[in-house]
Amino acid sequence: MDQFCGDDPIAYIYGTHPVKKLVPPCVRSNIMKLFQPLAEIISFGSQNLAEEQQQRIRIINSLSLVTALLAISMGPVFYFITGKLQILVPALIEGLSFFFVIWLNHKRRYEAASLCMMCFQAVWAVYFGVLLGTVIEITLVLLFMISATFLVYKKKRSILICFCVTAGGLLVTEAFYFAGWVRPFVFEHNTTFIIRWCYILVILSLNTICILFYKKMTNGLMLTLKARTLELEKANQSRKVFLQETSHELRNPLNAIFGIVQLMQMDLKSGKISATLPSLVDSLYSASFNMREIINNVLELSRIEAGQLDEVRYRKMDVRKTLCNIANIYEYVANTKSVHIDLIFSEALPEKVMTDETKFSQIINNLLMNAIKFTRPKSDIAIRAGVQGMEWYVSVTDQGGGIEQDKLVRIFEPFVGEKSSFIEGTGLGLHISKHFAELLEGNITVECRENTSTTFTVYFPLSGSDTTHPQASPARPHERKFSSKTVLVIEDDKMNQVILKNFLLNSGVRVLTANNGVEGLTMAREQAPDLIILDSHMPKMNGRETLLHLKNDPGLRRIPVIIASGDAFTETAAGFMREGACDYVTKPIEFTALRLVLEKHLTGAESD
Known part of the structure; x- marks a missing residue:
């Protein structure tokens, strides 16, 4: 069995500390039943607030509750010992006044509750200090108020008010002692000893609560600091990887662009056109296109990590037309590897679907660019669109030989990628595609046929889509001349x-x-x-x-x-x-x- 841990009784009151297995289940259940009402009282008024503000309210409620219970329980004890109603009645009123503080917090009058608690502490300390004289040490209460100030208050103005109230209480009490305006009660030695130690018990209880709260807050800050340190270390490592990967991936297509342009300049200076010029131009275009995609993905990742989520703008989109346009754009890049892009539309695919066209296009752009990178030269890439159950989907299949299992399990993480001549990437495309798919209430999957192909499929809800179907798939856009424009x-x-x-x-x-x-x-x-x-x-x-x-x-x-x-x-x-x-x-x-x-x-x- 585990060791019972009693180092954080405040957590038991809140119900957040696990009761250790050393305590038998029946006893453990009774303990929790005992603390449950206390936890509810202490949490009065702290719901739906920031953690720091909740903590301060709980401190005020805890100090008020303990003071009220001690006053109501000690008052009759002192009356039994001394027979003085001047002790019993004020003690009961004191208890009710601190319950009033908890009620103020329950009504979310936080500033009034915190000020009332400190003022009540000062008023009742002065009253009993004057009434009992040197039997009790009023300075102990005032020292407690000073220590509690820094836990209860955050604003300088409130701290200053508390110090003024504390100093005023001390001056008033000393004035009564010095001038003798009120003659303190005199008790027998044994009675004085009991009262003195009961009062010390009260002070110790209040200071213990402050110390435990302070310890809890310090431990919480240390845990937060450790977690933040780990986050910063991880972020720093990610930043290093990010810079290394990005600079490398940008440098490769840039080297291709720089080298091809120099070769073209040499041809121009020599006055003769090389037979390799068409292929060089195609490669130049492909490298430039790839460089643009890398920069776009880097920018998108920085936005995602900064928490700048784009607003989703749903509208009806002609999915066939959009996919034809995307395929037409990427056909030029695919031609550098003698790769052909096939479009296959299911008859069940609606004419129009509800989606964010910009984000949908970015998803397909990334999937298609990846397919072009990793497919075999002189192969085909298939883009299929159709309906499956209550979802419509688009899949992109390449003939690149599949993906190893160890990479497949983390394929959607950033910086997971492979190299393919000068057509490379940061490994950000799939990570961003998954993010956008989820933003559009969809999901993305990957399937591999060993040594043959890889298929990425993105699914979206079919709700809101046009259920009519066109008679034939539209042809690819053809070039038009704009004469007279x-x-x-x-x-x-x-x-x-x-x-x-x-x-x-x-x-x-x-x-x-x-x-x-x-x-x-x-x-x-x-x-x-x-x-x-x-x-x-x-x-x-x-x-x-x-x-x-x-x-x-x-x-x-x-x-x-x-x-x-x-x-x-x-x-x-x-x-x-x-x-x-x-x-x-x-x-x-x-x-x-x-x-x-x-x-x-x-x-x-x-x-x-």
């Missing part, structure tokens, strides 16, 4: 201007450029464009201010505005959308995604 690019970075201008010119668009918001507004008023691509960070007038002016101008407010920003955080995009932007693309801009945005706003396609 004019797009105004408001961008302060010259390189970004050149890149966007070349892309738009190749799409048949007439392009206007402005270096800041002021120039952009002037140009838009002179030559009303069909669409505006607006940078969010610019000198003179930033994107938010420019958007506000555009939407307040009757002649410009109907022009679609696309925000282009390096800020990938969802709340930033949501803020611009609320202020009137039609769409939001993040830098570096993926042209396939931008083409879909242009099709939506320049060809009159409706956004669902």
Whole structure:
């Protein structure tokens, strides 16, 4: 049997300390029944408060309860010994006054309760000190009040009031002693001895409670400090791993980009185009795309760890169209490994589902990017969407040979990943995908066929989805030319201007450029464009201010505005959308995604 531990009786009163097995069950049950009413009284008024405030209220209630019980029990004893009603009646009133303090806490009048307790202690100490004279040592009560002050009060003003009350009580008592205004009772030697030791017992009881509470608070602080130290050590280690992994993963695609660009420069200087140029361009695109994904995942992880949970914005989404768009974007990356992406839709899949399209897209982006990394060259990746029971699902299957069992059990933890040529990752994608899936009230699973394939499946509730089914799956989006359309690019970075201008010119668009918001507004008023691509960070007038002016101008407010920003955080995009932007693309801009945005706003396609 275990040793009975009596080092924390306060915990027994609260009912939080386990009663040790040395005590027989029947005795243990009686002990708990005895302390249960006391625990309830001590907890009066402490519900639904912060832990520190609960602790202070319990201290006040405990001191008040003990003082009240001692006064009510000792009063009759002293009356029996001395026969003085001047002791009995005030003692009973004293007991009732401290029950009144507990009642004040029960009514959540905390400040009044704490001040009343200290004032009552001082008043009754002075009364009995004057009445009994040197039979009792009033200074013991005053010393107790000083020690209790730091447990009961936190504000300097309250501590100062307590010291003033204590000092005032001491001065009043000494004045009565010195002036002899009231003649103290005189008792026989034996009676005086009993009264003196009963009073010492009272003081010891009150000080013991203070010491036990102080010990409990100190132990709690030490445990919190140890836990916080362990958390900081773990966070510091995680930060080291985070920096090491991130710097390594960024350096690899950056090395590929840097090396490929140098090879292309050498070709240009030599005046002849190498036969390997097309494959180099594909590799350059793949490395750049991968680097962008790494940065996005790092940013998302930092937000998750900071507790910045995105608000979920449910709306109806055409799941087929969304998956086609995502597959179309990633087809370019897959081509660098001669990998083909197959889309397979179940007939039972609703035409539209209720979800947050942004978070859903991030989940599928991460799953598809992982599949491209680890699948075999010249293989297929299958994206399947369908219905299973009361859930709809999307699965992504690669032909990468499966995952080892030891990695499979912790595959959704951050920094768990493998290497695949220069297409690498921090191992954050699956961790973030799981977080977003749970945020959307779904879940994500993984299945492996040994030496063959890996399938990640994400499930979502089917409630709120459109039960109608389309007759045929939509075809992949095809490129469209935007002849006779004019797009105004408001961008302060010259390189970004050149890149966007070349892309738009190749799409048949007439392009206007402005270096800041002021120039952009002037140009838009002179030559009303069909669409505006607006940078969010610019000198003179930033994107938010420019958007506000555009939407307040009757002649410009109907022009679609696309925000282009390096800020990938969802709340930033949501803020611009609320202020009137039609769409939001993040830098570096993926042209396939931008083409879909242009099709939506320049060809009159409706956004669902």
